[in-house]
Amino acid sequence: MKNKDFNKLLLLIPAGLILVGSIVFLYSRPGSGDDRICQENVAKLQKLENADIAQTEQQLQNLKKSEEDDSLRNMDSSTVLDDVQIRQAFAGSVILGDSITNSIVEYGYLDTDVVVAKLGLSVAGADEQIATAISLNPSHVFMAFGSNDLEIYGADSSGFVADYKKQIVKIQEALPDIPIYINCILPITDAAIEATPDLAYYSQYNEGLISLCQEMGCTFIDNSAIVEGSSEDLYEPDGEHVIQDYYPKWLTHMAQAAGLQT
Incomplete structure (x- = not known):
């Protein structure tokens, strides 16, 4: 429309x-x-x-x-930020997360002064990363947890949301004027869900995160259309992680959501 x-x-x-x-x-x-x-x-x-x-x-x-x-x-090379623009956009911000987020560093888009992430990290176990993010005194905070949490909490999406809220509260108490953006858990392929049934709860977790954002005054960022609308398969063979081509689009979308584009 x-x-x-x-x-x-x-x-x-x-x-x-x-x-x-x-x-x-x-x-x-x-x-x-x-x-x-x-x-x-x-x-x-x-x-x-x-x-x-x-x-x-x-x-x-x-x-x-x-x-x-x-x-x-409809994202293409004319709308996706290039490497220099990505670094300019996220200068002074922090992106928290697990292995999916950590790949931003591995692929060379941003450095560890912006990306605070760890392989296998759950939201409840991210105390050290939250403390590091706070110490950096960022202008914007982006959070991207959930891929590992699905196998930890299973059907207990409310437990996941409750622990996510605890981490948000820590940031808001330390940095009361800093906007917080919560990334969705990406859709997971049917094959991956068949192998690990707990992954099927990702949509319930996202619904909980949307409600949490409304409660806490955060912004929910839904990135699912990036993988669902792509003409190519952006998933790794495990059906949960994503390939490098996803990352410029994801970073562009986060920058758009936060008004960081230059």
Whole structure:
């Protein structure tokens, strides 16, 4: 959907509020009829308006996500940041995570003054990395945990989210004015899930992270369209980790989400 159509939807919310507000005013004036009936009618109107607003807000969110997904699927050499731009964009930031994040360093895109990651790391076991990130006094913090946690927590997505929250709280208490961005757990191939069934819970974990971001004032970054919309297979043979071609697109998307592009 075009931006102009998106903007039209934005106008529906205040318009609806004005309409219902006017009706409520008319039905609530003295002498307009039985008070009880008026109150019931007002309550019904308010209920309908609340439902309409919630539905419209959901439509807006769906449109925004659709546009973002389309943008990710259409990434090419003209829109992906090059190596120099990536270093410029993330200067002063910190990216926390496990082996998937650590590959940013292994492939040479960023150094350990930005990427604080460790192979096999879980979110609950990241105390040392969180402390290091805080000590760097970054301008932005990006977190990317979950691939190892799936096999630790299994069906207990709430336990994973609770431990993630503890780490976020540490950062927010030490760096209260620093924005925090939470990366999704990437989709996992059917073959990998068949081999390790606990990996199938990744979507539940992501739903929990979305709610956590809303609660904690963080920004959720959904990178799934990068792998789902690519014309090439971006997965390693294990069906969980990703190949080098994924990383410039991921870093570009993170930079876009945080407004870091130069």
